[in-house]
Amino acid sequence: MTDEKPLIELERKIEGGDFQSAGDVSSELKRILQQIGFPPSFSRRVVIAAYEAEMNVVIHAWRGVFRAWIFPRYVHIEVDDEGPGIPDLELAFQEGYSTAPPHIREMGFGAGYGLSNMKKCSDRLEIDTRVGEGTKVTMDFFVRDV
Amino acid sequence: MAVRIQDLVQPLEATVLVPGDMGREIHGGYCGDLLSDCIANAVEGSVWVTVQSHPNIIAVAVLVGIPCVVIVNNYDVDEQTLARAQNEGITVLRTPLSAFEAVSRLASLGIPGKKRRES
Numbered sequence: 001m002t003d004e005k006p007l008i009e010l011e012r013k014i015e016g017g018d019f020q021s022a023g024d025v026s027s028e029l030k031r032i033l034q035q036i037g038f039p040p041s042f043s044r045r046v047v048i049a050a051y052e053a054e055m056n057v058v059i060h061a062w063r064g065v066f067r068a069w070i071f072p073r074y075v076h077i078e079v080d081d082e083g084p085g086i087p088d089l090e091l092a093f094q095e096g097y098s099t100a101p102p103h104i105r106e107m108g109f110g111a112g113y114g115l116s117n118m119k120k121c122s123d124r125l126e127i128d129t130r131v132g133e134g135t136k137v138t139m140d141f142f143v144r145d146v
Numbered sequence: 147m148a149v150r151i152q153d154l155v156q157p158l159e160a161t162v163l164v165p166g167d168m169g170r171e172i173h174g175g176y177c178g179d180l181l182s183d184c185i186a187n188a189v190e191g192s193v194w195v196t197v198q199s200h201p202n203i204i205a206v207a208v209l210v211g212i213p214c215v216v217i218v219n220n221y222d223v224d225e226q227t228l229a230r231a232q233n234e235g236i237t238v239l240r241t242p243l244s245a246f247e248a249v250s251r252l253a254s255l256g257i258p259g260k261k262r263r264e265s
Contacts, residue, residue, distance in 0.1 A: 019200065019201070019202060020201055020226060022202050022205060023202055023205025023206065023208070023209065024205070026205070026209055027205060027208050027209060030208070030209055040190070044262075047209050048185055048186055048209070051185055051205075051206075051209055052182065052185075055181075055182075107181075107198065107200055107202070108179050108180050108181045108196075108198045108203075109181055109182075109202070111180040111181075111182050111183065113180070113182035113183065113186065114182060117182055117185070117186050120186075
């Protein structure tokens, strides 16, 4: 992050297992990005990655906090959870690999594309994870000049 | 000629569970049941054909900008899904048709399959 002052800071709690409100934080972020007037393709990348990060907390963790800092030319997101952590990050990045239980998969979640979607959509992705404690996902998105 | 949501009801033999904006134009279609797949690949302004009927499909629709969700095989739809769709102004149609047949009928209305290009 820079010393620049963000236009907006957003901080929201996410509850593990709360599938009813899952996606609300990303929806709120989408509205904010649209209101500010970011290019739609930029907002789309941010929102896909935000959704995947939010869903990872809902699916896998006990609880988490979603924070976004929105600057005129970039967005910084941190999603910090208390949860099981990721024992093998390399494996977790493989498309199709998932530890989600069958009842979650039946709902169309946990197909194993979350981390790879986040990687594809962000310009920088950092994952700090401790097994049995939790995971912190940090992402940056830069507006690219057309 | 532009295809509107209202034009989908009869060909799909659908029940309108939530009307949303029936006059909205539909520019493309996407079919799939994995939420990560839909959110990564579906294009704004498309109709989405799926077997999923839980509330999170509305979150995905909002995030992608999908104005109309078609739930196939007459699957039961959660009350929460309908309430959420109502709040967000998203049309929910339920059809007895299979996903294959639903897509085939949408295609014959002239709706093209659309997939997002990597940005």
